[in-house]
Amino acid sequence: MSNDQSAMNELHWLIDMVQTIEVGLVVLDRHYNIQLWNGFMENHSGVSPNSIKGQNLFTRFPDLPDTWLKQKMESVFMLKNRAFISWEQRPYVFKFKNYRPITGRADFMYQNVTLLPLASLTGQITHISVIIYDVTDIAINKLQLKAANEQLQRLSQIDGLTQLYNRRYWQECLNHEYDLHARYSDIASLVLLDIDNFKHINDSYGHLVGDKVIQHIAHLLSQSLRETDCAGRYGGEEFTVILPKTSGADAIRFTERLREKIASSVITYENLKITVTVSLGACEIGSDITSSSNWILCADKALYEAKEKGRNCSVLYTSNQ
Numbered sequence: 001m002s003n004d005q006s007a008m009n010e011l012h013w014l015i016d017m018v019q020t021i022e023v024g025l026v027v028l029d030r031h032y033n034i035q036l037w038n039g040f041m042e043n044h045s046g047v048s049p050n051s052i053k054g055q056n057l058f059t060r061f062p063d064l065p066d067t068w069l070k071q072k073m074e075s076v077f078m079l080k081n082r083a084f085i086s087w088e089q090r091p092y093v094f095k096f097k098n099y100r101p102i103t104g105r106a107d108f109m110y111q112n113v114t115l116l117p118l119a120s121l122t123g124q125i126t127h128i129s130v131i132i133y134d135v136t137d138i139a140i141n142k143l144q145l146k147a148a149n150e151q152l153q154r155l156s157q158i159d160g161l162t163q164l165y166n167r168r169y170w171q172e173c174l175n176h177e178y179d180l181h182a183r184y185s186d187i188a189s190l191v192l193l194d195i196d197n198f199k200h201i202n203d204s205y206g207h208l209v210g211d212k213v214i215q216h217i218a219h220l221l222s223q224s225l226r227e228t229d230c231a232g233r234y235g236g237e238e239f240t241v242i243l244p245k246t247s248g249a250d251a252i253r254f255t256e257r258l259r260e261k262i263a264s265s266v267i268t269y270e271n272l273k274i275t276v277t278v279s280l281g282a283c284e285i286g287s288d289i290t291s292s293s294n295w296i297l298c299a300d301k302a303l304y305e306a307k308e309k310g311r312n313c314s315v316l317y318t319s320n321q
């Protein structure tokens, strides 16, 4: 085979590969007119190479993010460097439908895109090549993994029965709030809430009803919170709330409103109608509180006093308790 024939063969193969490769290839001139549009682009856009050759990319595809994309392309022409566009930065450049069976749930094709400078024989960058990779499988796997991790993280913070924060996560929030106070002297209050005579409810109606009562209190508590408040289930029938930027006097206003709301509500379960009361202890953070566990201890002293006083009341911690 002569050298010429061999070169012709190679050229033929190259053209064949460009047309059939599972990657999108587009060549643009300095004015963004399309010079090459391969089979991948034809298959996914429905536009044939013959009908698009010579047309302006942005006129032909008005949905393209032209200002942003032109800026990227200009930098490739000017700096003679490659540029990359990741699907994480922008899910796609060309909006193609996704036909992949495994990732059928994605409506469109996720794409990674490379912009390559193409030099003429004189060394000038007269054209650029746009290479489009279909990364839908990778993107969907990554997005699903991310969603699963976020869900797992949420679950690891939540108490299953009440949907409030569990004790471990709530304790982290408390430590954070304590640190804010230690560093910036931020004011905040801590509330402990305990259902009165809960053992009696369990003993009289059974644990299922007991659980229902716990859920009911958790629901009323959640409804009473501000977005910045942080409520958790501390133990069986004991709840905790951190009230940032709240004085002891304001915390008692909160506990009294909640206590009255609970006392006046009725829990219905099958034919049963049950009313319960709660006792609450509140403690405003101050210089006498030396750690987050000490803060809980002081709120617990106030709660103990509320129980001693006959239950169904709130008590604010004072240092002589």
Ligand SMILES: Nc1nc2c(ncn2[C@@H]2O[C@H](COP(=O)(O)OP(=O)(O)OP(=O)(O)O)[C@@H](O)[C@H]2O)c(=O)[nH]1
Pocket (backbone or CB within 6 Å): 194, 195, 196, 197, 198, 199, 200, 202, 206, 207, 208, 209, 210, 211, 214, 235, 236, 237, 307, 311
């Ligand atoms: N149904 C149910 N009961 C629970 C749960 N966790 C703890 N308990 C019960 O809650 C009861 C708590 O009783 P006590 O600590 O004696 O307190 P109390 O009866 O509420 O009395 P006071 O707090 O003094 O008003 C116990 O009977 C526990 O078994 C739970 O998740 N579900």
